[in-house]
Amino acid sequence: MISKMVLRYFNSGDFTKWQQSYRRNFFNSVGGFKSLNLIGTRSARGAANLGLFFSVTHLGSTPPLVGVVFRSQNVPRHTLENIYDTGYFTINSVQKNYIEEAHQASAKYPESMSEFHEVGLRESYHANFLAPYVESSRVKMGLKFVEKHDILANGTTLVVGEVVECWIDGDALNPDGFVDHTEIGNVAVNGLDTYYSATEIKKMPYARTKDDVKKSS
C-alpha cells in the first residue's frame, strides 16, 4: 500500500503569525539532522566553560577549517567571548551514554560557574593547548580562531577555526581516514532537544557523469 503524500504549504505570512515557540521548533528542525558537539573554552581569567552546539560545519580540509554559528539567544555568549579573548577552543563529540549531561550544558549558567562541574562532565587538558577538552568524548578537535563573519540579517556570527590537533578513538578511524561515529555511539540531533542514533544505510562510490565514465573506461 502506498500512502499518498499530502504536502502542506506555508509562506512568510504564515511564519509571522505562528507563535514564537512553534516557529523556533519548525525552523530548528526543517533543515534535517545535525551534528551534536560540546565546545570547550577558557576565559581570559582561566575559568573553564562548556557549551552545546548544533552548528559545527565542515569548511575545508587543506587547511582543516570548521565553522560554528553563534546565536545570541540560544547559546551562551561566554563561549564566543572566550574564543575572542584567548583564540582557542575545542570541539568534542557526544556519545549516547552522556546525552543528558551534554543537553544540560545548554542551560544558561552564569559566567562564574563551570558547566563542566555543573553538568558532571570532566575536563581534560593537553600539553600547552589552552582550551579544555571533554574527557569522555571519543572524537575531539583542538582549534585556533581564524576569522569571524557577522551575519547582518540577524546578528548571528560565523566563527571559523583551524583544527590544530585531534584525538580520535582508534575504533572509529577507518583505514581511508573516515571517522565512523556510529562505531563509537556518537549521536545526532534535530530541533532543539531531540537526539538520534544513526544507522548506516549505504556507502556510495564517487559520482561520475556518463561522459566521465566513458572517458575513463
Next chain:
Amino acid sequence: MISKMVLRYFNSGDFTKWQQSYRRNFFNSVGGFKSLNLIGTRSARGAANLGLFFSVTHLGSTPPLVGVVFRSQNVPRHTLENIYDTGYFTINSVQKNYIEEAHQASAKYPESMSEFHEVGLRESYHANFLAPYVESSRVKMGLKFVEKHDILANGTTLVVGEVVECWIDGDALNPDGFVDHTEIGNVAVNGLDTYYSATEIKKMPYARTKDDVKKSS
C-alpha cells in the same frame, strides 16, 4: 565487558603529511552527522540545476534564515552562480528511497545538462517562485538570497537565504512545530558518501540551571 578507550593523537604536522584523500575523508567526517539536501536553482537563461549539499545550517527563526556553504572543489559552482544571478533557490530533503539519485547529483555535469534529467528526479514549480523544487521531496523550502560571506582562509562562501515558503508532509509536522524527519524516511550523511537513517533516542526537556528551577518552583 568495558573496552578501554584508546585515543589516537594527530596534529597539524600529521595533517599535512596525510594523503589528500585521507585528509578529505577525515575532515569531512570528524565533526559528526550532517543534513543532506538537494538545492534547486535556475540559471539566468532558465536552465534548471540541482546540487547535493551537506552544509545547510540553521541561522535563525525570526526571520527564518538558513546558511549554506559553497566549496570551490566539491560542489558545482553553477548553484552559487545561479543564486547570485536570480536571487532564489530551493532546499529539498532526501528520503531513503532516492539516495542514489541524490548522490548522483554530486557528479560534475556541464552547465548545459540538467541534473534533474540526468539523475532521474522530477522538478516541480510553484506559482511565481523561480527556482525548481524536487517533486518527490517531502520537506522543501523556497528561499531568497539575503547576503554572502567569503571565507578568507580558503575561498569558500557562506550564502545566507531567507525562507519565504515551505512544503511539508503533514505526517512529519508535529503539533509543536517540530519537523520529524524520521517519520518520513529522510536521511543523514557523513563524510562524502555515507548515508544514514536516524532513530530517536530521547527528547529532552528545556535545560535549566538548579537556580532557575528553584526560582520557578
